[in-house]
Amino acid sequence: MDPRSEVLLRQAELFQGPLLIAGLAPDDLLGQLPNAAGWTWHAGDQALLDSRFAGRSHYGTEVPEVAFEAAVVFMPKSRELAHYLLNALASRLAGRELYLVGEKRGGIEGGAKILKAFGAPRKLDSARHCQLWQVTVENPPVAPVLEDLAERFELPLADGPLQVVSLPGVFSHGRLDRGTALLLQHLDDLPSGQVLDFGCGAGVLGAIVKRRYPDSQLTLLDVDAFAVASSRLTLAANDLQADVISGDGIDHAPLELDVILSNPPFHTGVHTDYRASETLMEKSGKHLRKGGEMRLVANTFLRYKPLIEAALGNCSVLVEDAGFRIYQAHRG
Known part of the structure; x- marks a missing residue:
């Protein structure tokens, strides 16, 4: 299993409600979180996820039209893409939780700084050379137009x-x-x-x-x-x-x-x-x-x-x- 997924599952009690996971790895994370849906922009990952969890993963550039009460973003390589994903999800999560998980060498600490625009971020976990951050969205942005x-x-x-x-x-x-x-x-x-x-x-x-x-x-x-x-x-x-x-x-x-x-x-x-x-x-x-x-x-x-x-x-x-x-x- 992807180490970022392992870090999320260390805090699995936080993710039992309707959840959207953006940029997830094609592993068993959706199997471990039955109320979660996935959002990916990688066609190969989508094919693998859809073969195992039919209808629960969505491919594209826009936030999928699914119900969610919280969201997790797997930190992408591109900081510009991280800005887009976090702002797009935060715009839907006023008063609710937004999480960011990523590898230390993948720029997670820099990505966590983006969360400050929405509220007061805090680090929840650090393991497997990864970090998990959380923010309650107190200042929801206007939904970005890609x-x-x-x-x-x-x-x-x-x-x-x-x-x-x-x-x-x-x-x-x-x-x-x-x-x-x-x-x-x-x-x-x-x-x-x-x-x-x-x-x-x-x-x-x-x-x-x-x-x-x-x-x-x-x-x-x-x-x-x-x-x-x-x-x-x-x-x-x-x-x-x-x-x-x-x-x-x-x-x-x-x-x-x-x-x-x-x-x-x-x-x-x-x-x-x-x-x-x-x-x-x-x-x-x-x-x-x-x-x-x-x-x-x-x-x-x-x-x-x-x-x-x-x-x-x-x-x-x-x-x-x-x-x-x-x-x-x-x-x-």
């Missing part, structure tokens, strides 16, 4: 500026990361047809590809509901259309692709997790049509070339710069 919290910025490009809309919690929130910036410089001569932007984030890569290759049929895929929402906003801001879908990994992507593009993720919260990226490479041949191309960018310390060669039989490095490599491979 789109109002978006970071909007413009990318100057040769074919005109691109408007980017990034929501709290999305990778490289409010800025263009160096890996994607490098890949954007090497998008020439892509095959036409079905294109996948895997791990689309705020939709920068997909939007640029759709603008440069308007006849392509573009799919953007991400595991995170905030990324999916961001990509849709970015496409709309540039009058572009594409399919944006949520799913945990390449298994949720279309088949018979002509191109897979990616700056693949390798973090889940504060933890390193290579599974999504490695599965992308291992299964790329299943999703690419014959002659189809995979082109991705990754940190130079990640040993992806052997994985790509094992899957597709070939892999070349298009460029190496500033700690990143762009890999290119084709399905024979």
